[in-house]
Amino acid sequence: MVSKILDSELKNFFQENKQNFESQLLDQAVTVKEKITDILRVGDIDLINNAHKLVYYVLEGREQELRSFAKQEGIAWATHSLTLSFKLEWVQAIRRTIWKFIRNFSDSVSNQSSDEFFHLEQQINNHFDQFLNTFFLDYSAYKDALLTAQRELVQSLSVPIIPITSTICILPLIGSVDSFRNNILEEKVLTEVGRLSIQTLIMDLSGIADMESEVIEHLMKTINGSSMMGCRTVITGLRVDVVRKMISLGSTFDKDTKTFGTLQQALSIYLSGTVNK
Numbered sequence: 001m002v003s004k005i006l007d008s009e010l011k012n013f014f015q016e017n018k019q020n021f022e023s024q025l026l027d028q029a030v031t032v033k034e035k036i037t038d039i040l041r042v043g044d045i046d047l048i049n050n051a052h053k054l055v056y057y058v059l060e061g062r063e064q065e066l067r068s069f070a071k072q073e074g075i076a077w078a079t080h081s082l083t084l085s086f087k088l089e090w091v092q093a094i095r096r097t098i099w100k101f102i103r104n105f106s107d108s109v110s111n112q113s114s115d116e117f118f119h120l121e122q123q124i125n126n127h128f129d130q131f132l133n134t135f136f137l138d139y140s141a142y143k144d145a146l147l148t149a150q151r152e153l154v155q156s157l158s159v160p161i162i163p164i165t166s167t168i169c170i171l172p173l174i175g176s177v178d179s180f181r182n183n184i185l186e187e188k189v190l191t192e193v194g195r196l197s198i199q200t201l202i203m204d205l206s207g208i209a210d211m212e213s214e215v216i217e218h219l220m221k222t223i224n225g226s227s228m229m230g231c232r233t234v235i236t237g238l239r240v241d242v243v244r245k246m247i248s249l250g251s252t253f254d255k256d257t258k259t260f261g262t263l264q265q266a267l268s269i270y271l272s273g274t275v276n277k
Helices: 004-016 018-028 036-043 047-060 063-079 084-108 114-156 179-196 213-228 240-249 263-270
Strands: 168-174 200-207 232-236 258-260
Touching: 004 018, 004 047, 004 084, 018 047, 018 084, 036 047, 036 063, 047 063, 047 084, 047 114, 063 084, 063 114, 063 263, 084 114, 114 168, 168 179, 168 263, 179 213, 200 263, 213 232, 213 240, 232 263, 258 263
Parallel strands: 168 200, 200 232, 232 258
Antiparallel strands: none
């Protein structure tokens, strides 16, 4: 095992050289460097901050947080159809930069055995591999679910409820919602909440540009109905026109319904387990 002293010194070394790490990381990720702003705009994904988070989880050996973070990232990249090659290049650039820093760190540390650095190498590379495996599995699973849901939507105006944990599901609504589809929505939501024992339903409305007044009122009743069954609804991606119409109607969500600007923001809270009950 790596000694606690070496472990602590290494973490301090990275913290003290945070800005230098960012600079060298950007030099490593030549292609992604040009896409950082676009990825932030399209997917609300801050690659720089996420790089520091990944490094922290890897160095700390926080496997549960690492898996949760990878799952969150996989779903976010699938949702916004971001290029997988960018993600792979970025993570590999982080890995290379970490090892460059560790080499610099090892030159400044004395009386450390080769066994300790060998175990350190194993731990860090295993954690990176774990992150990538979880990311790609969840990316593929959620992407497949989205494609299936979209095909069903075209065929029968279905309401795709996608499980992401045993108690959390996502309902991504795409296209227009009229009174007919609203009836399907109510039936599907209440049925699946009972069948799957859903505790949190994240309803992503970023794909809905507008809603008629009666549709909004019906949607509120569906949310209240799921709440009566013990399911908390989380709303993400409300468009400006929909919000304005809700304001004009005097409609408000109940105190138990949370709202977030993007699906990514909701996932970062609910998948990390830090949400207030």
